[in-house]
Amino acid sequence: MAVENIVEIKHLTKVFNDGKNEVKALEDIGLEIKEGSFTSIIGGSGCGKSTMLRIIGGLDTEYTGEVLVNGSKVTAPSREKGFVFQDHRLLPWLTVKENIRFSLPKEQKKNDALIKEYLALVGLSDFENSLPKQLSGGMAQRVAIARALANKPKILLLDEPFGALDAITKVNLQEELLKIWQKEKITMVIVTHDIDEAVYLGENVVVMTPRPGRIKQIYKTDLGTPRLRTGSLFAKAREDIYKEFFKEAEIPFTYNI
Amino acid sequence: MNKPQKKGVFYWFLYFALPLIILIIWESFDRAGKLKPYTMPSLEKLFGTTVEYAKNGQLLTNIGVSVSLVLEGFFLALVTALIIGMLISLFPKFDTFTDLIIQILKPIPPIAWIPLAILWFGIGQESKIFIIFIGAVFPIFLNTVDGVKTIDKKYFELATVYEIPKSELIKNIIIPGALPSIMTGIRLGVGNAWVSVVAAEMIGATKGVGYMLSNGRSLSRPDIVILGMLLVGIFGKIMDDILRLLRKKVITWL
Numbered sequence A: 001m002a003v004e005n006i007v008e009i010k011h012l013t014k015v016f017n018d019g020k021n022e023v024k025a026l027e028d029i030g031l032e033i034k035e036g037s038f039t040s041i042i043g044g045s046g047c048g049k050s051t052m053l054r055i056i057g058g059l060d061t062e063y064t065g066e067v068l069v070n071g072s073k074v075t076a077p078s079r080e081k082g083f084v085f086q087d088h089r090l091l092p093w094l095t096v097k098e099n100i101r102f103s104l105p106k107e108q109k110k111n112d113a114l115i116k117e118y119l120a121l122v123g124l125s126d127f128e129n130s131l132p133k134q135l136s137g138g139m140a141q142r143v144a145i146a147r148a149l150a151n152k153p154k155i156l157l158l159d160e161p162f163g164a165l166d167a168i169t170k171v172n173l174q175e176e177l178l179k180i181w182q183k184e185k186i187t188m189v190i191v192t193h194d195i196d197e198a199v200y201l202g203e204n205v206v207v208m209t210p211r212p213g214r215i216k217q218i219y220k221t222d223l224g225t226p227r228l229r230t231g232s233l234f235a236k237a238r239e240d241i242y243k244e245f246f247k248e249a250e251i252p253f254t255y256n257i
Numbered sequence B: 001m002n003k004p005q006k007k008g009v010f011y012w013f014l015y016f017a018l019p020l021i022i023l024i025i026w027e028s029f030d031r032a033g034k035l036k037p038y039t040m041p042s043l044e045k046l047f048g049t050t051v052e053y054a055k056n057g058q059l060l061t062n063i064g065v066s067v068s069l070v071l072e073g074f075f076l077a078l079v080t081a082l083i084i085g086m087l088i089s090l091f092p093k094f095d096t097f098t099d100l101i102i103q104i105l106k107p108i109p110p111i112a113w114i115p116l117a118i119l120w121f122g123i124g125q126e127s128k129i130f131i132i133f134i135g136a137v138f139p140i141f142l143n144t145v146d147g148v149k150t151i152d153k154k155y156f157e158l159a160t161v162y163e164i165p166k167s168e169l170i171k172n173i174i175i176p177g178a179l180p181s182i183m184t185g186i187r188l189g190v191g192n193a194w195v196s197v198v199a200a201e202m203i204g205a206t207k208g209v210g211y212m213l214s215n216g217r218s219l220s221r222p223d224i225v226i227l228g229m230l231l232v233g234i235f236g237k238i239m240d241d242i243l244r245l246l247r248k249k250v251i252t253w254l
Helices: A049-057 A096-103 A112-121 A137-150 A167-184 A195-201 A232-246 B009-031 B043-055 B058-090 B092-105 B110-121 B125-149 B153-161 B166-203 B209-218 B222-250
Strands: A005-017 A022-034 A038-042 A064-069 A081-084 A155-159 A187-192 A204-209 A214-220
Touching (some): A022 A214, A038 A049, A038 A195, A049 A187, A081 A137, A081 B153, A096 A112, A096 A137, A137 A167, A167 A187, B043 B222, B058 B125, B110 B166, B125 B166
Antiparallel strands (some): A005 A022
């Protein structure tokens, strides 16, 4: 049986308890993510967006409610749920090539062709023998993406992967990520606090609000691929989502003179 | 950080200026007739003794004895410290089991073990190796544990994402992650081992640089004492230089 929704979340609630205070990070979340889709999750800090992604990825397993990935309950992280962190998290003592090899399953450890294939995919074929310290932030993050993809995950979860990069590198990597998504036909979920990034990348944009973390709205952007950052569709979707965040306070772009 | 740049003539002049000034002052005191041969030798006398010791083989014998003792005690300490350090890092129960005794043994200086070492092992090689072992084992062990403890937790999280088995976790994360700290421990350990061998040889020995010091004192020969001290200093520096170089070669990623 083919599972149409690769992620299914029902009544997910997550409470952080530090012994004294209880903080509700997520409250009654329901979300379905279609196989092969690209979903952005956006919200201000403290809205629980990263926590939700970590729960999907199996990095956090203390919650109530139901979280299914590929039809089964998430109990631990695994290779089928690729995870790209905000920091590239390459092992500093291994070269680019060895970092990818390290992540591979036992039967693929000696598969140099696989490593080369994914380094080529992210445009870093010439850097296979470099150490992480020799790479720029953007390059290191590309290696991290190649490392995740080389494990052939069913879904790729990206936790603010471009948050620490400069604006130009960020746009380049967004383009590349979209291309990879089209080429590999893999489900992607990105958590971000950047509205432009969320709108540009996601077919679905999940808007979250904090205290307690809830899903406020899910937008379909329908920008098509390849997308245009300058088109009216992009502007419209972007405006809609800006309004989600700045509704209560006056919208900062309108002035009465 | 300083940029690696070629060291110029001025650098080397400055580098050797202070030792040169000390030698000049030393020599001028001698020429003014202010040095008494039983408290402070002239440079000439010191040089003469050095040549004499080099010629009759005593220089090499004494240094050789001390260095080989240090190496034996040090490697024994290294192996022990790495094994215990890893066990404590990997098994919290073993940590609890051993913690109190380690905390109590740690502050006891190697010199304080000398009497017991002599009672247990006599004044032969074994007692010295034991003292050196005590001196070297704690810094290596403590830095190993500390090195593992300070490995960024995010790497362990990464390992769970890629379902990395424990053996590979040890090989690819724990050992390299702790290595810079282990290397620091090794440097401190060798330094301590060297200090310990001198102390142990001063108390009971018939050979070695420490023996040169105590022998020179009983003969009222400050030239032998100072020659022994210089040997301790110079060889200590050489060992440290070797370890610094080794660290650079081993830890390429920092």
